[in-house]
Amino acid sequence: MTGVLRLLFGGRARRRWIHLILGGALAMPYVFVGSVVVGPLTGADDVFGSLALQLGSFAVGLPLAAATSVFPLTRPLESAAVRALCGVEGDALAHGPARTRAARGRTAAWFTLHLGLGGVISGMSLSVPPFALVLIVLPVFASIHDSPLALPGFLHHGWALALSPVAGLAMLLALAACAAGCGALLARWAPALLGPTPEDRLAAAEARAADLAVRNRLARELHDCVGHALSAVTLQASAARRVLDSDPEFVREALAAIEDTTRRTVGELDAVLGVLRDGDAPGTAPAPTLAADLDGLLSRTRAAGQRVTATLGTDPAALPPLVSREAYRIVQEGLSNALRHAGRPVALTLATTADGHLELTMENPLGSPPAAPAPRPGGGHGLRGIADRVRLLGGTAEAGPAGERWRLHVRLPLKGTV
Missing domain, CATH: 3.30.565.10 (Histidine kinase-like ATPase, C-terminal domain)
Known part of the structure; x- marks a missing residue:
């Protein structure tokens, strides 16, 4: 049990979680640009009022992120962030900008993956903890039932009300597991996508x-x-x-x-x-x-x-x-x-x-x-x-x-x- 908790909430897991949240922060400008495209196409006045439209804006923004990853400093900055937060050894990652088309392509794939997973985990990190906290305290504070949170009706009584704290804790563990899994995936793929090419090793x-x-x-x-x-x-x-x-x-x-x-x-x-x-x-x-x-x-x-x-x-x-x-x-x-x-x-x-x-x-x-x-x-x-x-x-x-x-x-x- 201690090993599982360390895997989900240990120092390495927390640093990788921060790395994912940084990816989500980098994704936000591209999401805003995507919303400018999605809004007129769908005729929606408030793109961020709909989860589907938010996901659509996110999907439109990711290709834009891949296109801007050709900026020379992208690979050095991403490599530095991976070394500091993901626990990947420095020799496994390149230090300078991508010099070849293949290296630029791998950098674009990494940048898109980082922003994509980071955007998902950041969104979950913003929405899941408050809802899980409400479920945990729901049996204790009856006034929450009458609040404008629009909780499902089945949570107001019976076995669902008694099990809501367990459901809240399970949601927090699931969030931590998702963050740890995505962080481990990025750490595993970093050497392949940000690692030095033969030209880099020769230089x-x-x-x-x-x-x-x-x-x-x-x-x-x-x-x-x-x-x-x-x-x-x-x-x-x-x-x-x-x-x-x-x-x-x-x-x-x-x-x-x-x-x-x-x-x-x-x-x-x-x-x-x-x-x-x-x-x-x-x-x-x-x-x-x-x-x-x-x-x-x-x-x-x-x-x-x-x-x-x-x-x-x-x-x-x-x-x-x-x-x-x-x-x-x-x-x-x-x-x-x-x-x-x-x-x-x-x-x-x-x-x-x-x-x-x-x-x-x-x-x-x-x-x-x-x-x-x-x-x-x-x-x-x-x-x-x-x-x-x-x-x-x-x-x-x-x-x-x-x-x-x-x-x-x-x-x-x-x-x-x-």
């Missing part, structure tokens, strides 16, 4: 992919510029601490290098954020490139104690801007990895091939035995970031031991990039 997937791409790009940029700077600063500070008393001149140079590295890193962070905005903000520092910033990168790395030799078989200034920018980040990440194995010289080679590719090679001895870098929480993303950059440009990347050396070899196409 949502594309939006999620675009958001993920932006996040991955931000992670790559921050990892490369900040990771390199922190590696260099850590080594410079460590070296300065060891010779603090014996070599003050070296300490001054190390502190100057740390100052320069941090200043440039702040500028690179500004450039990263500028790239990710919709157009670079005024005053944003340009992103570093091989043409403009390779020499400074090599100098700062050497100042951190890393031996680096560079062989440039091509002019960095002749590279397309996109290739120059991404290649700079690749070199930066390669040098960051080398800094974690301080003391091992790195050989950097840049060359342009006859088939229109930039070849970038970085090598350093593995050593015997190879020294493992100090473990870093969350580390190990550098090579993945290099692979992502190379893949986006349509190039290839190989990294791993080659004999007694660690070798990073990257090929980036020059044609088709700007």
